[in-house]
Amino acid sequence: MMNMLQFEAGVLEKLNAKAHWVWRETLKIHRQSQETRVASSLSAVEIFVTLYYGGFLRFDPANPLWELRDRCIISKGHGSLCMYPILADLGYFSVTELEKVCKEGSFLGGIPDPVIPGYETINGSLGHGAGVGAGMALGLKRKGRNQSVYVVTGDGELHEGSNWEAFMFAGQHRLDNLTVLVDNNHISMLGPTDEIISHRSLIRKFDAFGWFAIEVADGHSVAAIAKALQDCRREASGKPSAIIVNTRKGNGVPGLQDAPLSHVAAIKPDLIDQLIGER
Template sequence: MEKISDVTMEHLRERAQWVRRETLKIHGIAPETRVASSLSDVEIFVALYYGNILRFKPSNPLWPGRDRLIISKGHGSISLYPILADLGYFDRSELERVCQEGSILGGIPDTMIPGYETINGSLGHGLGVACGMALALRKQGSDAHVFVLVGDGELYEGSVWEAVMFAAHHNLGNLTAIIDNNKICMLDLCSRIIDLQPLEQKFSAFNWHVDSIDGHDIEAVMQSLTGMKQDQGRPKVVIANTVKGKGVLSLENDTLCHIKSLSRAEIAAALEELQ
């Protein structure tokens, strides 16, 4: 992995606030992006990329020794764009052209973007893909780890639970799922659509190692993901309890925030709040 400066919790918190501001600026350029979904997973991305958890090389995105990150909730990963640009995966100027003609950065990420392993516009497939990668890497004798970010609303898909059973059956200790448990899907609270609780017990019943944390507490995220990567005994899941639209008061816990676009005035006000 290419050298990153010494990690401190204060530095990671600053990075998270910076990523939120940059995500809002991107939303101002491309209002069609899902900004609320992209604000709930910021600390997860920051911990993985700035916290020395993921092994990667921006100068060689397909380096065989890299850890894999599958982002199953693709629409909610616009907040990863500024991180990848900052680390040198692509030029920062691309952040000014999101969703514009000729840009590599769209509302749904594509594998043409250096640093993205898969296309995940259709929900429910990321965990299955991650299982296949984890099994293949193990058979190749690789020590690379596979992380997969899944949305909580995505857990309604039956293919997710097929993958959960597959991972347990094959004892994929090199696989860690991260649930962005922001508790709001497209049109309402998850508890009023199909209640996912008790989520911890569901994964435990499938013989997964489960950890439930505050997904906005960067220290808790760091400790959990670090521990999960070191534990190679069985598949792991981190249930990161988050707030959809985190950092923007007009979005936080709004049951329709998933489909809302912010006006330029609202973005300006939100940026002021985040300062």
Template sequence: MLRFTPTSLRKAVLRMAYAGSTVHVGCAFSIIEICAVLYRNHLRYPGFDPRAQDRDYLVLSKGHGVMAQYACLHELGWIADDELDRYFGDGTRLKGLSDAHVPGCEVTSGSLGHGLSVGVGLAMAAKLRNTDQRCYVIAGDGEMNEGTMWEALLFARHQKLDNLTLIIDENGFQAMGRTDEVLGLGDLARKLESFGFESRTVDGHDEQALDDAVRALNASRNDRPKAIVARTVKGKGVSFMENENAWHYTRLSADTFAQAMVELEER
């Protein structure tokens, strides 16, 4: 049985980040529970095939958090164990940003503000094909600074894409500082409602609350696209990373890797 436990997923992220001597640990950690709930309970892959024509879609618009998604694909068996230890290395297919060449990754993203538009297109295509496919898009709160995000929201409501669910990772930070200091967005849930979305706000690390919100929105039949504002902690799970924006760009040393793994073992 696939469990997608947050602790095991965070350990996989640490393995990748340490092996590749690369960054973006904090922003991967903040979406761990979101990814776990979606992969465990909601995403459908007929025939266990990541390329199945009638699969559901998970679009990682905040592509720099891709290690969280790779950790889930590893649990599914679509990424081999040894690939985690070659992350970001020469010849690997696992790059530091989401890449559509990796089965299970729907978009090549990382240049922020584009993934939601792709997700809207996938949701509309499913509507035109008259399938029951759903499209989930994970975006960052800093990414909501991009004008293309709001254009996509308008289009989604106009086309009545009730098979689209946007999940915003509201961890309060972006690359260079706090989101409220860089460009305040106010109450995102209210803004989304004003754009015609049906929205919920939840603790983004409470798996039951996330699952309940997804189920309630999926069950709602009102022709409105859906949204979840998930309030999260950047770096969640390791004490010295939590709410510390330096871990957007800090690489693990042997000592910090060992310390982080010990903390996760104790959970």
């Protein structure tokens, strides 16, 4: 079971090292299972590392449905390949399972579902995580519980109207135990989000819906994400929180990073070998 950590000397260095490790492991999985959506997963690495190793989530790998756990709803399920090495490393399942992703008989597929220990919800159809998270947050509040609910969404996913219904609901009910982190990598399946439906200022939109909202300029800095999460805990009393995390799709991979159609692109095995050898 994880407890809150103070960000003292050395902790951020360990988080950075873990983020580098998760990045490498994600590429290794993609090398053997090219059908996985790797670009979307590489943009979210530091978000998940900060949540799971930074002490912001209470959880127990030996008891994934522990009654006192915090909830992490991974709404952008296709972009959470990087969660597989994290969950294996934490002890939710054996690290040997990472060699079987998308293979016959494996519970680790290209799109995850709750059969995987550590996943709370079905994550294939986009636009539902915010609503599920808001419902969980309200339920916990009504029961007088102090657990928190975190929802990780993509920016392209916010084109779905169901998200905004959930945001209105959460603001109305003052769900200050709910935090939404937007992996704002600016590219969806069909290209740049601003060319499809521009979000313009997500900060102003969340503020109008009654949320406490802040922005992380460098979404690949665990220190910046950790500070934003801490700021939300201090400042958002009576309001749900939104963190707009500006990231790069396909982070760290030449030719994939920020490419308009990176969402569905695969990385050639020889490039993966080269990148892993360089880090």
